Amino acid sequence: MSKINDLHPTFTRFAVEPYTPTIGAVIHDLDLRQPLDATTQAELRQALAVHEVLFFRDQHITPQQQVDFTRSFGNVAEVKAFFPRLENHPEIEIVESTAERPKASSNWHADITWREQPPLGTSLYAQVIPASGGDTLWASLTAAYASLSPAFQAYLETLTAVHTWEISGWTEYLLRKDASGEELKAARAKYPPVEHPVVRVHPVTGKKVLYVNSTFTSHIKGLSRVESDALLTRLFALPQVPEFQARLRWAPGTLAVWDNRSTQHYAVGDFFPQHRKLHRITITE
Numbered sequence: 001m002s003k004i005n006d007l008h009p010t011f012t013r014f015a016v017e018p019y020t021p022t023i024g025a026v027i028h029d030l031d032l033r034q035p036l037d038a039t040t041q042a043e044l045r046q047a048l049a050v051h052e053v054l055f056f057r058d059q060h061i062t063p064q065q066q067v068d069f070t071r072s073f074g075n076v077a078e079v080k081a082f083f084p085r086l087e088n089h090p091e092i093e094i095v096e097s098t099a100e101r102p103k104a105s106s107n108w109h110a111d112i113t114w115r116e117q118p119p120l121g122t123s124l125y126a127q128v129i130p131a132s133g134g135d136t137l138w139a140s141l142t143a144a145y146a147s148l149s150p151a152f153q154a155y156l157e158t159l160t161a162v163h164t165w166e167i168s169g170w171t172e173y174l175l176r177k178d179a180s181g182e183e184l185k186a187a188r189a190k191y192p193p194v195e196h197p198v199v200r201v202h203p204v205t206g207k208k209v210l211y212v213n214s215t216f217t218s219h220i221k222g223l224s225r226v227e228s229d230a231l232l233t234r235l236f237a238l239p240q241v242p243e244f245q246a247r248l249r250w251a252p253g254t255l256a257v258w259d260n261r262s263t264q265h266y267a268v269g270d271f272f273p274q275h276r277k278l279h280r281i282t283i284t285e
Contacts, residue, residue, distance in 0.1 A: 009050065013040040016047055023140040023263070024246035025051035032059045032069045032255065041072040048073060048121065049204035053138045053246060053258040060253050061125070063089045066279060070123040073257060074283040086279065093280040095124070099273035106269045107168075108139065108239045109215035111260050111282065114165040116194050118260060121283040125255045133271030136256070137247045138263045139239035145199065145210040147238070153208070156235075157199045160221040161212050164193040168215045195221060198235075202262055209262045210235060239264045250278075257283075 015028040025047060030036075036044070048054055061069070063086055070076050076091045086092040097103035112118050124136075145153065166188070174184040198220065200211045214236040220228040238244065248256060258265060260283075 009043075009046055011043050011047060013043050016051070018051070019053075019055065020246050022143050022244055022246075023051065023138060024053045024055065024248075026055045026057065030056065032056060032061050033065055036069070036072055044072050046204075048257060048259050049202065052140050052142070052263050053256060055248060056255040056257075057251065058253045059125075059255050061255075063092055063279065066123065066125050066255070066281060067091050069255075070257070070281045070283060073123070074120045074285055076281050077284050083280075091281050093282075094277065095280050096128075096275075096277040097269075097272070098275050102272050103267070103269045103276070106267050107215045108236070108264045108266045109168075109213045110141075110211075110264050113163045113196065113211070113213060113216045114191060114194060117285065118196075119282045120285050121258055121260045123255065123257050123281040123283065125279045126250045126252060127279055128275050128277040129250045129252060129254075130271035130274035130276050133268065133274065134276045135247050135249055135268045137245050137266045137268065138258055139241070139244045139265070140263060141210040141239070141244075142202070142205075142207050142262050143244045144238035144241070145208050147241075147244075153199070156210070157197075157208075159198040159223075160195050161198050161217050162193050162195055162219050162221055163216045164218050165191060165216060166193075167218050193218070200261070205262075207262075210238065212236070213239075213264050239266070 014030045017026040017028060019025055027047065067076060067089065078090050083093040083095065086094055110118065111122055148156070171184060174187060175181065177183060196211055198210070198212055200209050201207070202209055212232060212235050217232060219225065220231055223231065
């Protein structure tokens with residue numbers, strides 16, 4: 001696939017409204033209930049790479065239509081182990097918070113970076129939305145990297161980070177679920193820590209992306225703990241910069257698709273005890 005770099009492609013199958021100057025776009029003039037031809041799918045993939053997160057409003061689709069649409073961006077697969085699945089649709093995870101089961105603490109993160117091949121992206125579709133609150137934020141780690149000085153960029157490009165799910169709270173969850181520790185032992189054997197470059201090159205745009213996150217990145221390889229913690233504290237703060245962000249107010253019929261290779265996201269947990277439910281599909285290469 002050719003690199004897009006700083007080109008601004010022309011889209012012929014739908015209208016693109018930039019959401020912020022840095023990240024995000026609202027896609028108009030598409031009915032996601034209808035099959036999409038190859039040209040439309042290719043333009044959507046290009047739009048995702050350029051804008052990093054896409055928003056589709058007033059789309060009233062079935063679970064199967066969400067699956068079919070999401071395949072426009074890549075493969076869909078059962079790649080997570082810890083969330084309930086929608087009956088008859090194992091590709092769809094149910095992300096739900098209620099008064100009885102409140103949302104867990106919020107953190108900036110990219111999904112499943114503790115895998116050797118992290119997901120390409122995610123499709124998230126609103127089912128039940130609070131009367132207020134429950135927004136989601138995305139941050140461009142392309143913009144975050146570009147904001148750094150050339151000397152600091154060059155140093156970061158020499159570094160490798162270690163990613164693990166064990167620092168994210170899943171260890172405690174698995175022990176609560178199975179006090180014998182057998183599930184935790186099996187998860188550790190199946191998903192050991194992995195290494196990723198601190199700076200990656202996006203396979204479509206060719207742009208460099210900062211690739212560490214506070215939820216799954218444990219340390220920088222080759223640095224002392226004090227040095228690693230100090231550097232990561234600086235890098236973990238970058239997604240919090242408002243100029244790098246887009247914030248979505250969910251509404252019924254809203255669907256978001258984001259590029260997990262170049263963004264981080266944060267689900268705002270300000271809506272307890274209201275009910276919030278979304279259907280999530282993970283996109284793989």
